[in-house]
Amino acid sequence: MNELWLETYDKMSSSEKNQLVRCMNSLLSRTFLLSETYDDNEKLMKGNSDYRLVDLYFDWVHSYLSIAGWDLIKDRNLGVIYIESSYSYNRLSLNSITTLILLTIRLLYDEERDKLALRKEIPLTTGDVVTRLLSFNALKKKPSDKDLQDALRLLSRYNLIIRISGNWQDAQCQFLVLPSIQLVLEGDAISRIYQSLQNEEDGSEQVSADDGELLPGIEEDI
Numbered sequence: 539m540n541e542l543w544l545e546t547y548d549k550m551s552s553s554e555k556n557q558l559v560r561c562m563n564s565l566l567s568r569t570f571l572l573s574e575t576y577d578d579n580e581k582l583m584k585g586n587s588d589y590r591l592v593d594l595y596f597d598w599v600h601s602y603l604s605i606a607g608w609d610l611i612k613d614r615n616l617g618v619i620y621i622e623s624s625y626s627y628n629r630l631s632l633n634s635i636t637t638l639i640l641l642t643i644r645l646l647y648d649e650e651r652d653k654l655a656l657r658k659e660i661p662l663t664t665g666d667v668v669t670r671l672l673s674f675n676a677l678k679k680k681p682s683d684k685d686l687q688d689a690l691r692l693l694s695r696y697n698l699i700i701r702i703s704g705n706w707q708d709a710q711c712q713f714l715v716l717p718s719i720q721l722v723l724e725g726d727a728i729s730r731i732y733q734s735l736q737n738e739e740d741g742s743e744q745v746s747a748d749d750g751e752l753l754p755g756i757e758e759d760i
Contacts, residue, residue, distance in 0.1 A: 546598050554591065561588045562599060565621050566608070570697040570718040573617030574659075581702075583659060583714075592619055616717040617658065630696075635681055636689040642671045643699065644723050647715045658717040661702070664690065665709030683707035698722060 547555070565571055571592060574583040592599055593612070596619075600610040608621045623629075632640065643662065650660040667690075668680055681689075690706040690713070693699050698719050704711035 543598060543601055546595070550595075554595075557588065557591055558595060558599065561592050562603065564588070565592075565603075565610075565619070568695060568697050569620055570716075570721070571619045572697060572716055572718060576700050576702065576714060589617070589619060613721065616720060618718050618721060620718065620721060632692075635677075635685050636692060638671060638674070638676060639667060639681075639686075639689045640693060640698075641723065642667050642674075643693070643715055644719055646670060647719050659714040661712060661714055662699075663709065663713070664704075664706060664711040668709065 550558070561571065571586070571589050573586055573589045573593075575586045576582070577584045596610065596612060603610050603621065607625055608623050610619065610621055612619045646662055646666060647660050650662075651657070654660065664686060668686070671677065672680065684707070687706040690699065690701075690711075694701060694706075694713075696718075697716060699713045699715050702712040702714060
């Protein structure tokens with residue numbers, strides 16, 4: 539660490555140091571940090587103090603995490619700070635049903651964003667996801683409650699969606715899709731997976747997607 543890094547650290551208050559430690563651990567376990575978070579008491583999105591602090595000390599946090607091989611990235615347009623690792627063993631592998639659910643949510647998110655251009659977070663229900671998922675004909679029947687719950691809970695853990703009300707497996711369960719969803723699947727990956735589903739429907743040979751096209755640190759299994 540250089541002198542400037544140490545000088546910056548010494549000037550931090552004790553509360554800032556403790557909060558930054560918590561924020562970095564959250565980034566390492568959840569990948570994404572968003573500028574706004576859902577306040578369950580007030581039932582609305584509010585500014586996230588964790589994001590503001592990491593943004594304030596961005597260069598400091600970037601230097602610290604880079605020692606362990608992590609790159610700290612900021613997308614101001616989306617209001618997202620996130621980490622990427624160049625080491626393949628730090629990538630999360632998703633099973634087929636979770637990959638399909640992730641793709642479905644991303645497609646619904648893009649469609650709704652076109653209608654609600656000023657909103658970054660898009661409201662959906664589990665029923666919305668299941669209805670679109672079954673329209674692909676990639677599944678012969680509705681996913682089990684456990685599969686739905688496990689998949690949506692995993693995406694929530696990585697700050698891609700956040701539950702507002704209900705249980706994940708219930709059709710009426712309401713959740714918000716967060717702008718971080720745009721950083722997980724790139725356009726080419728969406729097209730490849732979607733084409734795979736279309737080919738399955740018409741009996742053609744399945745087209746596999748390149749793992750490297752899913753960002754950051756997430757791999758699909760389809």
